[in-house]
Amino acid sequence: MNSQAIVFDIQKFSLHDGPGIRTTVFLKGCPLRCLWCHNPESWTARPELLYSPGKCTRCGKCAAVCPNRAHSFEAGRHVFARNLCLACGKCADVCPTGALELCGQYRTIEDVLAAVLADRPFYQNSGGGMTLSGGEPMAQFAFTEALLRAASANGIHTALETCGVAPWQEFQNILPFTDLFLFDIKSLDAEKHLQFTGVPLAPVRRTLDSLAAAGVKIILRCPLIPGMNDSQPELAGIGELAENLPAVSEVQVEPYHPLGQSKALRLGLSDYYAAPFATQEFTLACIAAIQRHTGKSVRKS
Numbered sequence: 001m002n003s004q005a006i007v008f009d010i011q012k013f014s015l016h017d018g019p020g021i022r023t024t025v026f027l028k029g030c031p032l033r034c035l036w037c038h039n040p041e042s043w044t045a046r047p048e049l050l051y052s053p054g055k056c057t058r059c060g061k062c063a064a065v066c067p068n069r070a071h072s073f074e075a076g077r078h079v080f081a082r083n084l085c086l087a088c089g090k091c092a093d094v095c096p097t098g099a100l101e102l103c104g105q106y107r108t109i110e111d112v113l114a115a116v117l118a119d120r121p122f123y124q125n126s127g128g129g130m131t132l133s134g135g136e137p138m139a140q141f142a143f144t145e146a147l148l149r150a151a152s153a154n155g156i157h158t159a160l161e162t163c164g165v166a167p168w169q170e171f172q173n174i175l176p177f178t179d180l181f182l183f184d185i186k187s188l189d190a191e192k193h194l195q196f197t198g199v200p201l202a203p204v205r206r207t208l209d210s211l212a213a214a215g216v217k218i219i220l221r222c223p224l225i226p227g228m229n230d231s232q233p234e235l236a237g238i239g240e241l242a243e244n245l246p247a248v249s250e251v252q253v254e255p256y257h258p259l260g261q262s263k264a265l266r267l268g269l270s271d272y273y274a275a276p277f278a279t280q281e282f283t284l285a286c287i288a289a290i291q292r293h294t295g296k297s298v299r300k301s
């Protein structure tokens with residue numbers, strides 16, 4: 001059993017990642033590279049340094065502690081050489097302005113489980129539990145399986161948010177410990193799916209169909225990205241997909257928000273796609289377009 005994983009957040013009192021009040025554990029590592037990703041800091045399965053140049057006062061404390069000379073100053077300008085960074089976190093510890101932040105920590109099963117169990121009374125009163133998200137939790141499969149197993153053994157309702165890209169055998173292994181799958185569908189257009197996420201649609205659909213055939217509970221989660229996956233045929237396809245899979249109880253849409261853009265800049269990612277803001281009017285129109293093709297609930301997550 002792999003008893004450690006790289007976790008980048010544990011969010012308490014979450015109301016948007018499954019039923020009731022939940023603790024959501026965010027794991028780093030993802031096989032997809034969605035152009036609009038809300039959490040680009042989740043992509044790599046290793047700790048990373050986020051740097052906000054606008055907060056830097058050029059005090060030089062980071063350069064003084066860095067063991068690999070990743071920080072330097074040229075003509076009064078702070079230069080951060082990301083390729084030299086070992087993600088040790090020493091500079092973030094001494095930075096007085098919060099310009100540096102280490103994202104991702106190795107956490108043990110026992111440590112994460114204790115954080116989850118601490119809120120058991122809230123789950124019992126609200127029908128909540130634990131949700132694993134990311135990134136893609138299946139990218140750190142051994143930890144994900146062990147944590148789901150341990151939470152389930154403690155009587156905690158478990159949910160897994162997934163993009164579906166992992167070996168089917170691994171999904172089979174977690175079925176006994178996973179009460180709900182929050183299954184991400186980015187686009188039902190095969191060409192767009194590959195173009196926008198870097199991964200073909202076919203394996204995603206295979207996993208979804210296999211989970212549905214296994215009789216598990218599924219909620220479809222669909223990002224709404226203006227100009228990218230909001231065509232009428234795609235929205236109709238989401239509604240039809242939900243309608244045709246008995247295991248799917250609901251469709252939840254997630255309108256694009258630009259938070260990922262600032263995180264991408266802090267990670268030094270230059271090719272992040274900044275979509276137009278998803279207005280309430282846009283979101284309601286998309287929900288209506290999906291709802292026309294299914295009798296199941298369609299709502300904002």
Ligand code: SF4
Binds near residue numbers: 065066071088090092
């Ligand atoms: S995280 Fe460590 S290696 Fe990276 S820049 Fe900071 S001090 Fe240097």
Ligand code: SF4
Binds near residue numbers: 060094096
């Ligand atoms: S410690 Fe923080 S504020 Fe000081 S130079 Fe480094 S990044 Fe800038």
